Amino acid sequence: MSRERETISGARGLDRDEALSFEQDSPGRSGVDLPPVPDAPDRLGDLRRKDAIGLPGLAEPQVVRHFVRLSRMNYAIDYGLYPLGSCTMKHNPRLNERLARLPGIGDVHPMQPQSTTQGVLRLMSELAHWLTELTGMATVAMTPGAGAQGEMCGMMAIRAAHEARGEPRKRVLVPESAHGTNPATAAICGYEVDSIPSTADGRVDMAAFEAKLGPDVAGLMLTNPNTCGLFERDIIRIAELIHGIGGYFYCDGANFNAIVGKVRPGDLGIDAMHINLHKTFSTPHGGGGPGSGPVVFSEALAPYAPLPKVIERNGAFELVEQEDGPRVGRMKGFHGQFGMFVRALAYMQSHGRDGLKQVAEDAVLNANYVMAKLQDLLPPAFPGPCMHEVLVSDKGLDGTGIETMDLAKALIDEGYHPMTVYFPLIVHGAMLIEPTETETRQTLDDFIAVMRGLVEQAKAGEAEYFKEAPTMTPRRRLDETLAARKPVLRWVPDVPLADAAE
Numbered sequence: 467m468s469r470e471r472e473t474i475s476g477a478r479g480l481d482r483d484e485a486l487s488f489e490q491d492s493p494g495r496s497g498v499d500l501p502p503v504p505d506a507p508d509r510l511g512d513l514r515r516k517d518a519i520g521l522p523g524l525a526e527p528q529v530v531r532h533f534v535r536l537s538r539m540n541y542a543i544d545y546g547l548y549p550l551g552s553c554t555m556k557h558n559p560r561l562n563e564r565l566a567r568l569p570g571i572g573d574v575h576p577m578q579p580q581s582t583t584q585g586v587l588r589l590m591s592e593l594a595h596w597l598t599e600l601t602g603m604a605t606v607a608m609t610p611g612a613g614a615q616g617e618m619c620g621m622m623a624i625r626a627a628h629e630a631r632g633e634p635r636k637r638v639l640v641p642e643s644a645h646g647t648n649p650a651t652a653a654i655c656g657y658e659v660d661s662i663p664s665t666a667d668g669r670v671d672m673a674a675f676e677a678k679l680g681p682d683v684a685g686l687m688l689t690n691p692n693t694c695g696l697f698e699r700d701i702i703r704i705a706e707l708i709h710g711i712g713g714y715f716y717c718d719g720a721n722f723n724a725i726v727g728k729v730r731p732g733d734l735g736i737d738a739m740h741i742n743l744h745k746t747f748s749t750p751h752g753g754g755g756p757g758s759g760p761v762v763f764s765e766a767l768a769p770y771a772p773l774p775k776v777i778e779r780n781g782a783f784e785l786v787e788q789e790d791g792p793r794v795g796r797m798k799g800f801h802g803q804f805g806m807f808v809r810a811l812a813y814m815q816s817h818g819r820d821g822l823k824q825v826a827e828d829a830v831l832n833a834n835y836v837m838a839k840l841q842d843l844l845p846p847a848f849p850g851p852c853m854h855e856v857l858v859s860d861k862g863l864d865g866t867g868i869e870t871m872d873l874a875k876a877l878i879d880e881g882y883h884p885m886t887v888y889f890p891l892i893v894h895g896a897m898l899i900e901p902t903e904t905e906t907r908q909t910l911d912d913f914i915a916v917m918r919g920l921v922e923q924a925k926a927g928e929a930e931y932f933k934e935a936p937t938m939t940p941r942r943r944l945d946e947t948l949a950a951r952k953p954v955l956r957w958v959p960d961v962p963l964a965d966a967a968e
């Protein structure tokens with residue numbers, strides 16, 4: 467193989483490093499050329515700003531190129547496979563985008579009179595109906611802004627229910643494999659987090675769970691399928707036990723993609739569950755659009771669900787914003803992420819009942835395909851079959867000197883966003899791979915070939931490369947701890963960024 471050539475510009479073909487816009491400042495330069503302000507009475511007086519606000523002087527093409535170049539450093543679902551476990555990075559259908567942009571939908575204002583927004587209220591009501599039907603639950607709170615806020619909403623309802631009975635409780639049980647948001651939610655709602663160990667096959671340890679039950683337990687937070695990509699076989703018994711001591715069952719519904727259309731969480735005895743529309747129902751994640759985390763509630767918790775809700779009365783749709791009762795307060799301004807509701811409903815209606823069921827089946831099939839094709843080199847952490855994601859430990863890398871992180875970084879050189887790494891915490895060097903149902907077999911085969919090739923290179927003793935990877939990106943290995951602990955949120959001229967973090 468020929469040695470890589472250092473370029474004069476430092477760019478690697480179309481990929482180049484990019485200075486901060488502030489570092490590109492040329493004082494006085496401007497993208498627009500406005501005529502001087504004509505003399506006019508000064509109505510602002512003392513309120514007028516006296517110092518410059520410190521925006522960099524840039525020409526319009528510089529600004530456009532700056533952001534286009536930065537965007538090229540990003541990875542996106544529209545670019546390639548995004549096997550980030552627990553995140554359900556599926557394709558965002560363009561039909562959804564088209565509908566969300568229809569003038570009567572895209573231009574609607576939340577403070578319009580309800581008589582002029584009957585169509586969008588009906589749309590919210592229909593989505594609410596689909597969500598409660600698919601989950602077998604009594605009601606849904608539409609407003610939470612993402613899964614994590616949905617968890618908070620659900621746990622606040624559980625708290626309100628206990629308080630209404632005059633017996634606030636102390637502890638919430640959370641399996642040790644849980645997503646970090648679960649214990650964080652329980653803690654922020656004022657509960658003590660009590661962790662339940664997992665068994666050797668990656669599920670709740672029933673004996674340990676039963677031993678922890680008591681009259682001070684407010685509830686259980688459990689993900690199903692769990693974060694090991696496995697269905698909790700004892701879930702019905704788990705629900706009976708938690709209800710038996712007067713507690714409630716919160717399910718983290720982030721993994722609903724694995725069972726949508728196949729299993730209704732309400733039938734399993736769940737009392738509250740958030741649904742990440744940006745996971746299961748294909749709305750964009752993060753930079754592509756806001757998240758959305760409606761929460762469904764069982765009959766037992768329905769009286770505590772926060773408002774607003776849409777009802778139909780005398781042939782008209784109505785948004786109920788206030789009501790007497792023990793409800794949790796508003797979770798968010800206005801009515802939630804309406805643009806995401808449009809996309810989610812478009813997704814549901816374009817798939818239909820049978821199509822949604824096939825979503826779950828194909829998601830599970832794809833994950834098991836990846837597992838089967840990798841297992842001789844990267845054995846699964848727990849015996850399969852898995853659900854919608856496959857969890858692998860770093861056992862396959864034993865003796866190579868290479869760790870999970872090194873393999874993940876090498877994947878970046880290969881043009882892939884890495885899988886989720888080091889989560890869940892209960893598996894050493896965990897790699898959690900979730901292909902989703904929207905990938906073709908060809909895409910999966912290409913990814914499998916890269917993963918296999920990398921493990922074979924690792925075994926062949928190419929540790930030196932792996933420790934350096936990624937080698938083809940404008941930035942190499944970043945100090946993620948420093949970035950999290952000492953973020954530089956404000957650029958100060960003449961202070962190098964490295965010093966600013968000190």
Ligand SMILES: *Cc1c(COP(=O)(O)O)cnc(C)c1O
Nearest residue numbers: 552612613614645647720742757
């Ligand atoms: C994604 C996820 C969450 C949090 O959801 P957000 O929408 O990112 O706030 C919680 N639990 C699990 C298991 C998840 O995968």
